Amino acid sequence: MIGLRRTGLPHEREPGLTVQHMGTDAKAITSYRVTAYHSVAVLVPDALGVLDDVEITRWTTAPARRDAPPPGRTPRRRTARMSTTTASPVLRTDYQRSIAEYWNNEQDPVNIKLGEVDGIYHHHYGLGPYDESVLSGPEETRDERVIAELHRLESAQADVLLDHLGPIRPQDRLLDGGSGRGGTSLMAHQRFGCRVDGVTISHKQVEFANAQAERWGVADKVRFHFKNMLDTGFEAGDFAAVWTNETTMYVDLFELFGEFSRLLRHGGRYVCITGCYNDVTGGRSKAVSQIDERYTCSVHARSEYFKALTANNLVPIEVVDLTSRTIPYWELRERSSVATGVEKSFLTAYREGSFHYLLIVADRVR
Ligand SMILES: C[S@@+](CC[C@H](N)C(=O)[O-])C[C@H]1O[C@@H](n2cnc3c(N)ncnc32)[C@H](O)[C@@H]1O
Numbered sequence: 001m002i003g004l005r006r007t008g009l010p011h012e013r014e015p016g017l018t019v020q021h022m023g024t025d026a027k028a029i030t031s032y033r034v035t036a037y038h039s040v041a042v043l044v045p046d047a048l049g050v051l052d053d054v055e056i057t058r059w060t061t062a063p064a065r066r067d068a069p070p071p072g073r074t075p076r077r078r079t080a081r082m083s084t085t086t087a088s089p090v091l092r093t094d095y096q097r098s099i100a101e102y103w104n105n106e107q108d109p110v111n112i113k114l115g116e117v118d119g120i121y122h123h124h125y126g127l128g129p130y131d132e133s134v135l136s137g138p139e140e141t142r143d144e145r146v147i148a149e150l151h152r153l154e155s156a157q158a159d160v161l162l163d164h165l166g167p168i169r170p171q172d173r174l175l176d177g178g179s180g181r182g183g184t185s186l187m188a189h190q191r192f193g194c195r196v197d198g199v200t201i202s203h204k205q206v207e208f209a210n211a212q213a214e215r216w217g218v219a220d221k222v223r224f225h226f227k228n229m230l231d232t233g234f235e236a237g238d239f240a241a242v243w244t245n246e247t248t249m250y251v252d253l254f255e256l257f258g259e260f261s262r263l264l265r266h267g268g269r270y271v272c273i274t275g276c277y278n279d280v281t282g283g284r285s286k287a288v289s290q291i292d293e294r295y296t297c298s299v300h301a302r303s304e305y306f307k308a309l310t311a312n313n314l315v316p317i318e319v320v321d322l323t324s325r326t327i328p329y330w331e332l333r334e335r336s337s338v339a340t341g342v343e344k345s346f347l348t349a350y351r352e353g354s355f356h357y358l359l360i361v362a363d364r365v366r
Pocket residue numbers: 096099100103121122123124177178179180181182183184199200201202205227228229230244245246247250251
């Protein structure tokens with residue numbers, strides 16, 4: 001059933017219809033984006049398909065009928081031809097479907113409440129020392145202070161990632177692989193003023209993140225897509241930089257870096273922040289297995305990253321071990337009202353040395 005109108009949208013003119021002022025150009029032409037929102041109620045399982053990347057700009061005019069009225073009187077009928085650039089489904093395996101389902105249903109306060117602090121929603125961990133004064137002071141506002149502090153540390157982590165993207169110009173294009181609710185993409189646009197595309201296999205996250213981009217008034221520059229980062233369908237060589245912020249543990253690294261290598265232009269940069277297990281201590285520790293279990297993911301070995309990068313013409317230029325800088329975040333989170341129970345496994349894995357929190361920077365060469 002299609003046609004239900006969503007309400008409560010930013011820039012709403014009438015139920016389900018938004019009009020957004022997009023600016024005035026040098027010729028004094030003012031543009032508006034008009035969007036009609038329709039909801040779909042799915043009454044039969046598997047009744048929906050998604051046509052992604054459909055081009056609707058190629059129009060052909062149907063030949064005028066001999067008895068057609070003179071042009072200008074009645075508009076002539078036109079037919080639209082649509083073509084798609086991606087044929088393969090976004091979710092290709094049962095495993096990917098289970099990950100998508102996990103993120104579609106995810107409502108953890110540790111992500112939602114922190115995002116509500118300033119409207120930038122992250123699904124990653126924090127970096128840097130925390131301000132101990134948040135734990136003292138009036139009891140009734142302690143929770144609020146701790147949440148704001150955890151959020152500050154998560155945004156600081158995204159800043160560290162963005163610091164390593166290199167000199168990005170406003171005309172460049174960036175890709176956020178596994179974009180979650182979109183926080184890092186919005187911060188990247190705020191910093192560089194350029195176009196950012198985020199991809200995630202959770203359609204709920206796409207909806208949420210695009211609504212945030214609208215809310216921030218940057219929907220013309222920051223777009224989120226229901227796409228698999230292993231096969232994005234974007235044009236080869238279009239991107240100045242690509243990053244993944246805690247997403248690589250869901251995919252095969254050789255396949256992922258093959259796709260990123262295709263998307264990056266020569267000299268383009270890839271930045272990754274990830275947890276990985278330590279080849280030196282040998283294999284997956286019990287604490288790392290608990291992390292895998294909690295997120296239905298498969299943490300890779302440190303060595304796997306470098307093998308997969310070099311196999312795909314991505315040459316590492318910098319590696320930073322962030323482990324000691326993320327431990328305070330976990331200590332604070334363990335003492336907060338938004339602790340999820342996984343804190344102990346992270347702290348054990350980091351402290352015993354079986355797990356690292358790494359930032360890896362690599363450049364695309366031919
Ligand atoms: C831990 S969250 C990180 C989100 C975001 N990078 C951040 O820092 O807030 C992991 C994300 O990876 C996405 N993901 C997992 N596998 C994916 C795939 N094959 N293609 C695209 N996104 C994927 C999930 O949908 C989710 O958005």
